[in-house]
Amino acid sequence: QVQLVESGGGSVQAGGSLRLSCAASGYTYNRNCVGWFRQAPGKEREGVARKYLGSSNTYYADSVKGRFTISQDNAKNTVYLQMNSLKPGDTAMYYCAAGSPPCTWSSSSYRYWGQGTQVTVSS
Numbered sequence: 705q706v707q708l709v710e711s712g713g714g715s716v717q718a719g720g721s722l723r724l725s726c727a728a729s730g731y732t733y734n735r736n737c738v739g740w741f742r743q744a745p746g747k748e749r750e751g752v753a754r755k756y757l758g759s760s761n762t763y764y765a766d767s768v769k770g771r772f773t774i775s776q777d778n779a780k781n782t783v784y785l786q787m788n789s790l791k792p793g794d795t796a797m798y799y800c801a802a803g804s805p806p807c808t809w810s811s812s813s814y815r816y817w818g819q820g821t822q823v824t825v826s827s
Contacts, residue, residue, distance in 0.1 A: 706730040706816050708728050708816055712725050718825055721786070725783075726740075726782060728782070731781075733757050733778070735758040736757055736803065738800065739800070740754070740798060740799070741798070741811060749811055753768065795824050796823060799818055
């Protein structure tokens with residue numbers, strides 16, 4: 705049974721940082737796609753970062769470029785999202801997702817999803 709478990713969310717003030725983790729069990733990230741998505745109340749889910757784990761290429765939404773970094777630890781089978789310079793507009797539930805290539809921004813292309821972790825940024 706595949707499980708993706710996110711952790712690391714919380715409440716921070718604007719300008720602060722958080723690191724989200726997404727640990728996989730029953731699934732190996734290697735050479736697959738991983739994406740971080742977020743959904744704020746009343747808004748559609750949006751992709752913020754994605755990566756094909758067989759390469760070093762990373763992709764970010766314009767709204768987070770330069771502030772967020774997606775990375776992986778193959779030994780721990782864990783993917784991270786480092787979030788710096790957080791803004792109130794980053795407040796959302798954050799989800800990690802994994803699937804097979806090709807890696808896209810479409811949430812429908814990711815087969816496995818975590819339960820989400822809440823990030824709240826206050827001004």
